[in-house]
Amino acid sequence: MPDPRHPDPRHPDQHHPDPDPGVDLNTQLNLHPERTLLLRVCGDSMVGAGIRHGDLLVVDRGITPRSGRIVVALLEGGFTLKRLVRRGPRWWLEAANPAYPPLALGGSDDDRLWGVALHVIRSLPGGRWPRPQS
Amino acid sequence: MAQATVLIDGNNFYASCEAALDPAVIGKPLVVLSNNDGCIVSRSAEARAMGIPMGTPWFQVRHDLERRGVVVRSSNYGLYADMSQRLMASLEAWVEELEVYSIDEAFGRLHRPPGDGDLTTWGQELRRQVRRQLGLPVAVGIAPTKVLAKIANRIAKRDPSHGGVFDLGQAGDPGPWLEAIAIEDVWGIGRKLSRWCRLRGIANARALRDMPSGELRHRCGVVGVRLQQELRGHSCLPLVAVPPAKQETCVSRSFSEPVTSLEGLRQAIATYLSRAGEKLRRQGQRAGSVTVFVRSSPFNGTRFYANAATVALPLPSNDTAVLLAAALPLAERLFRPHKPLQKAGVLLQDLQPVELLQHHLLVPLPPEQQRRREALMAAVDGLNRRYGSGTVQWAACGLRPRWTMRRSRLSRAATTRLSDVPVVRA
Numbered sequence: 001m002p003d004p005r006h007p008d009p010r011h012p013d014q015h016h017p018d019p020d021p022g023v024d025l026n027t028q029l030n031l032h033p034e035r036t037l038l039l040r041v042c043g044d045s046m047v048g049a050g051i052r053h054g055d056l057l058v059v060d061r062g063i064t065p066r067s068g069r070i071v072v073a074l075l076e077g078g079f080t081l082k083r084l085v086r087r088g089p090r091w092w093l094e095a096a097n098p099a100y101p102p103l104a105l106g107g108s109d110d111d112r113l114w115g116v117a118l119h120v121i122r123s124l125p126g127g128r129w130p131r132p133q134s
Numbered sequence: 135m136a137q138a139t140v141l142i143d144g145n146n147f148y149a150s151c152e153a154a155l156d157p158a159v160i161g162k163p164l165v166v167l168s169n170n171d172g173c174i175v176s177r178s179a180e181a182r183a184m185g186i187p188m189g190t191p192w193f194q195v196r197h198d199l200e201r202r203g204v205v206v207r208s209s210n211y212g213l214y215a216d217m218s219q220r221l222m223a224s225l226e227a228w229v230e231e232l233e234v235y236s237i238d239e240a241f242g243r244l245h246r247p248p249g250d251g252d253l254t255t256w257g258q259e260l261r262r263q264v265r266r267q268l269g270l271p272v273a274v275g276i277a278p279t280k281v282l283a284k285i286a287n288r289i290a291k292r293d294p295s296h297g298g299v300f301d302l303g304q305a306g307d308p309g310p311w312l313e314a315i316a317i318e319d320v321w322g323i324g325r326k327l328s329r330w331c332r333l334r335g336i337a338n339a340r341a342l343r344d345m346p347s348g349e350l351r352h353r354c355g356v357v358g359v360r361l362q363q364e365l366r367g368h369s370c371l372p373l374v375a376v377p378p379a380k381q382e383t384c385v386s387r388s389f390s391e392p393v394t395s396l397e398g399l400r401q402a403i404a405t406y407l408s409r410a411g412e413k414l415r416r417q418g419q420r421a422g423s424v425t426v427f428v429r430s431s432p433f434n435g436t437r438f439y440a441n442a443a444t445v446a447l448p449l450p451s452n453d454t455a456v457l458l459a460a461a462l463p464l465a466e467r468l469f470r471p472h473k474p475l476q477k478a479g480v481l482l483q484d485l486q487p488v489e490l491l492q493h494h495l496l497v498p499l500p501p502e503q504q505r506r507r508e509a510l511m512a513a514v515d516g517l518n519r520r521y522g523s524g525t526v527q528w529a530a531c532g533l534r535p536r537w538t539m540r541r542s543r544l545s546r547a548a549t550t551r552l553s554d555v556p557v558v559r560a
Contacts, residue, residue, distance in 0.1 A: 034223035035267040037155075037549060043560040051560060056552075062267040072558055077158040079558035095560075114157075 029119055035062040037115070039072065039079060046070070046081055048096030051120055057081070058119040067091075070117040075103075079114065136246045138253055138276055138303060139369065141283040142225060142260070143239035145271040145291065145298075148176035151217045152207050154269030155548040155556060164205040167192050170388045170540045171208055179271075208541035216549045220268055228260050233373035241280055241373055246303075257299035277302040280371045281364035284321040285312065285339060303367075312340035312365065322361050327354060339365060383421070385410045386479020390540035392431065393475040399428065400465045401532035406480045407461055408528055411454035412515055414482060420450035422484025424461040428468045431476035439473040450486055453507055454514075457482075458530055 026033060041055040049070060051057070057072075065071045067086035072079050073093055082093035082103065091105040105112070144150060148166040153159050163181035165174045174190045181204055186195070192206070199206060218237045226232055229242030246253060257274035264272050275287025282302050289311060290300035302308050318328045320339050330353060336342050343365035350358040360370045385406040393399050403426055414421055427442035443464040451457065461480065469475075517526045546554035 034220040038552070038555045039558040040555050041560050042557045046560040053560070056555070057558060059558075061269075062263075074157045074160070075559075077160075079157055079556060081558045081560040 029058070031058065031118075032060065032062060036060050039081075041081060041120075043081075045095035045097045045100040046083075049083065051081065051096075051117075052122065054122075056121040056123075057117050058121065059115040059117050061115040063116040063118075065113045065116050071113055072115045072117060074112045074114050081117065084113070136251060136278070136303075137243055137369070138246050138301075139278060139280050139283045140229065140242045140244070140253070140257070141235075141239060141275045141280070141287040142242065142272050143287060144221065145273055146176050146178055146182070147218075147238035147270075148209065148214055149178040149181070149207075150270050151214050152205075152210070152545055153178065154217065155213070156545065159205050162205050163203070164207065165199070166207050166209055167543065169209060170390055171542055172388070175209070206543050208544040210541075210545050210547070212547050212550050213545065217268065217270065220549075221264065221270060221272075224264060224267060225260075228256075231373050241283065243373055250304075252301060252304050254299055254301045254304065257301070258297065261298050272298070274299045275302070276300065276304075277308075278367040279364040279369040280373075281321050281361060282308070282367065285315050288315065288319065308367075309340050312343060313338050315339040317342060320361075320365075322357075327358075382485060383410050383413050383417070383419075383482045384479060385413070386427070386477065386481075388477045389475065393478070394471075396465060396469045397532075399469050399475060399478060400462055400530065402478050403461060403465055403480060404458055404528055404530035404532070406478070407457045408454050408531060410480050410482050411452055411457050411511075412518065414452040414485070415511055415515055417485075418488045419485045420452045420488055421457070421482035422447055422450045422486065423482070424457055424464075425481040425483065426461055426464045426468060426478070427481065428475050428478045430473045439470060439475075441468050443467050446484075450484070452488070453511060454528060455507075458528060462530065 025031070037059050039057045039059055041051055041053060041057055044053055046052075051070070059072050063069075065084050067084060069084055070081065071084045071093070072081055074080075080093070082095055085092045085094050085102075093103040093105060095102070149164050152164055152166060153162075161180065162178070163184050163186070164178040165181050165186060166176040167173065168175045171192055173192065174186065174188060174195075177186055177188065184202065184204070186199070186204065196206075214237060221238070222232070222234050222240055225240055225242065229244045231243040233241040235241055244253075247256070253276045257276060261272055261274060264270055273287055273291040275283045275285070275290050276299070277283040277286045286300045286302035289302070290296050290298055293300075302311060305311060315338055317323060317331045317337055317339065318325075320328075320342060323331070323342075331337070331342060334345075334349075336345055343362060345362075347359055347362060350362055363370050387402075387406070389402070393402060407424070410421075423444055423446045425442055425444040427440070429440035430438055445460045445464060447456065447460055514526050546556075548554055548556050
C-alpha cells in the first residue's frame with residue numbers, strides 16, 4: 001500500500017487521482033526528481049541572497065543557467081555557489097557578500113556550470129531530525 | 135513510418151556514478167572494487183587508458199595504483215541503484231516504450247522521423263542531455279531490432295569516431311558491420327552455441343545471419359530462428375515493460391574474515407534473513423521456504439566444504455521473526471568446527487503475493503496479533519529506510535560483528551541520505 005505521506009517521487013500524482021490532491025512538494029516546487037540533487041551549504045558568501053551556512057539547497061541540473069540565477073559551479077575540485085551574472089560580453093560568478101571578489105568565467109567554462117539552485121531549505125530549531133553530526 | 139529499437143547503456147557505469155557526485159574525482163583515473171574490496175569491476179575512461187585491467191584483484195595492484203594516483207572506491211550499491219533509477223526515469227521521456235534491461239542498460243522503441251529517418255542527431259542530443267543532467271556518459275545503439283541494437287551499441291562504444299551514437303539502420307548494408315562482430319559477441323549466443331557455430335565455420339554475426347535457417351532450427355529450435363530473424367532486421371523480440379514477479383530472493387556475502395564460530399554463522403544468517411525479509415515485504419511477497427547455504431574458502435588449505443539446508447515454512451511468511459525461528463536452527467546443521475567459512479547466504483523461494491494469503495483460512499496468528507506484527511515490520515522497515523540500513527535490527531544479528539563485508543573505500547550516500555549530501559562552498 002503506498003504511503004500518501006511519502007509519495008513515489010517518480011509519479012507524484014499517482015496516489016491522488018481526485019481533483020483536490022493536497023500539496024505535493026515535487027509538483028508545487030516544479031521539481032524533476034531524476035535530475036534534482038540536494039547540497040549542503042558551507043560558508044557565508046551568499047548571505048546577501050538569503051542563503052546561509054548550513055542551509056539545504058535544491059539544485060536542478062536540467063535548467064539552462066541564465067544571468068541572475070544562483071548556480072552551482074565546479075571549482076577547484078569542489079562545488080561552489082555563486083550568482084551567474086553577465087556584464088557586457090563577459091560572464092561572472094559573483095558572491096552576495098562584499099567580502100568575496102567576483103570570478104571571471106572563460107569562454108570554454110560552460111562545463112563548469114553544474115546546476116541551478118532553485119530552493120533553500122532551512123530548518124528551525126527542533127525541525128530537523130536526526131540532528132546533523134557536528 | 136519504420137520503428138527503431140535502441141539500446142542505451144552507461145559507460146563504466148559504477149565509476150561514472152562515483153564521479154557524477156564528487157567533483158574531486160572528475161577526470162581522474164578511478165576504479166571500483168567488487169564486494170569485500172576484491173577485484174576491479176569498473177574503471178573510468180582514464181583508468182582504462184592507463185591499462186589497468188578489469189578483474190584484477192586489488193591486493194595485487196594496490197600499491198601500484200596508489201603510486202600512480204588512481205582513486206579507489208568500494209562498491210556503493212545504494213548510489214548506483216539511485217543513479218540507475220534517475221537514468222531510467224530520464225530515458226522514459228526519449229522513447230515511446232522502455233525496457234529496463236539491467237542496472238545500466240535499457241532497450242527503447244520509437245518511430246523513425248519522417249524524411250531521411252536518421253536518428254543519429256536524436257541520439258547525440260539524448261547523450262548530451264543525460265550527460266549534463268545526470269553527469270553520466272551513455273552510448274546509444276540504433277537499429278531495427280534488439281539483437282542489432284546491441285551490435286550498434288557495441289560499435290558506438292568501441293569506435294570513438296562515432297561519438298557514442300551509431301545508427302545501424304542508416305548505415306547502408308549492415309553486412310560489413312556484422313562481419314566485424316565475433317559470433318561470441320552476438321547477444322543471446324551462449325558458449326555452447328558459439329562453439330557449435332565455430333565448428334561449422336560460422337565465425338561472425340554476418341555468417342550466422344546468412345546460414346540456412348533449417349540448420350539453425352534443427353540445432354536450437356525457435357530461439358535460434360528468432361535470433362537469426364532479428365539479425366536479418368525482422369523484429370521478433372518484444373520489449374518487456376514490466377519485470378516479471380521475482381520467483382526467489384537471495385542475500386549472500388563473502389565474509390571479510392573467515393567465520394569460525396557457530397555464533398558468527400548464526401549472526402550472519404540472521405543479518406541476511408533480515409535483509410531478505412525486508413526485500414520480501416517491499417516486493418509485497420511471502421516466502422514458502424528458506425534455504426541457507428555456506429561454503430569454505432577454496433584456497434585456505436583445508437578441504438573445500440560447501441553445504442546447504444532448506445526448511446519449508448508451515449505457512450508462507452515475510453515476518454523476519456518467523457523466518458529467523460525457522461532458519462536459525464539450520465546453522466547448527468551446517469556449521470563444522472574445523473571448516474572456516476568464507477561465504478554464506480539465504481535463499482527465499484516459493485514466493486507468492488501477499489494478497490494470496492489474506493483470504494486464507496489458516497492465518498498463522500489471530501487477526502489482531504497479525505496486524506500488530508505487520509505494523510512492527512512496517513515500522514522497522516521505515517526506520518531502516520529513513521535512517522540507514524541496520525538502524526533497527528534483530529538481536530540475533532549481533533552487535534558490531536567481525537565478519538561484515540569489507541568496504542574500506544566506500545563513498546557517501548550522496549543522493550539517498552540527507553546527512554551524506556555533498557557540500558557546496560558559498
